[in-house]
Amino acid sequence: MGEVLPRAERRRRTEGRILDAARSLFAEVGYERATIRAVAGAAGVDPALVMQYFGSKQKLFQQAVRVTPADGGEPGADEVVEHVLGTLGVKMGELPQSSLAMLRSMLTHPEAAASARRLLGEQIDRVAGSLSGDDARLRASLMTLVMLGVTVGHQLLELEELRGVPPEEVARLLRPGLRALAGPEAP
Amino acid sequence: MGEVLPRAERRRRTEGRILDAARSLFAEVGYERATIRAVAGAAGVDPALVMQYFGSKQKLFQQAVRVTPADGGEPGADEVVEHVLGTLGVKMGELPQSSLAMLRSMLTHPEAAASARRLLGEQIDRVAGSLSGDDARLRASLMTLVMLGVTVGHQLLELEELRGVPPEEVARLLRPGLRALAGPEAP
């Protein structure tokens, strides 16, 4: 039953299991409460191995929340709104564990905060690029923060008011407000 | 110089100093990183005294984030929007330390999460009460979460994009979107 694997492959898989366990735990309970021992336990491995592979808890966290920049689309005038709706979590079940891990710790762990600022900054840049006006950047920030608030309430706080609400409905309700923030450029 | 105070008064003041120190630290670094030793140090007091007065770190936190329910206004049809704008932090420098302490830890500390859910729930109830339609509660939730997102971005993450922006401007930009969420009842 248990197949015998070559060393390299075995290593890869174990490292992957540790990383998955780390992502789950960081996403569920945040940086401080996710202990290396718990991560190791969830991955079926000795705590010392986690250290040997990743060097420190800090570096493990960095690896766990490292996110593929993905995206890169240059959205038109006001598909920005759709872009914003799609990006930060209104496709609501779909946020990757790595993002949740980062968001969960962003208020209490300095490095997670830095990551969050960087990620939100990039998102703001993208949105602001499709807006015009001298307060474009401010409006882009608010659009992004609107999505952040909804995401936090839904995914992290798990407010019962949002449980089971179809993403399209939330998107439908949010759209007019986001359009208003996007500005008067579209006819 | 140092005036000699009666025992009761001395006790009251020390307790107050501890509570203030606790609020500051909880607000700055969150529940886990705010150690009893650090709180005691900031209050100029022995750690054991904190325990003696408050029983446990948990109870100290409860006291520190206990918020006077205040408010209670029954706003009319669409002053709801103004109410929402005023309540959760667009009077942006003005959020009390106790609220910041709760918000800072709400994603990582179970009890802070519970407090946050309760507080947001009450806010949602108030807002939903002034709305109509069968999705009133959902719309009220989104209005509240919009404000939460902006507050988190501004007060907790301290995004540079919002630094020094006058509250009225944020309110002005947010208003149309919130109005849209409040619904079509006002002419």
Added chain:
DNA sequence: TCGTTGAGTCAACGCCTGTTGAGCGAATGG
């Protein structure tokens, strides 16, 4: 086949945490 590599474990370290109990000394009240 045999020495070497490297995946994985074990037991321990030092540190910091929340929490406790004994004690000191000044304000209190009869």
Added chain:
DNA sequence: CCATTCGCTCAACAGGCGTTGACTCAACGA
């Protein structure tokens, strides 16, 4: 004035944490 209360400190405990070094043993390469 004396016994008592009580604000406050000191020193220590037990437990959990990140981290480390020595070790085991199966896969590897020549």
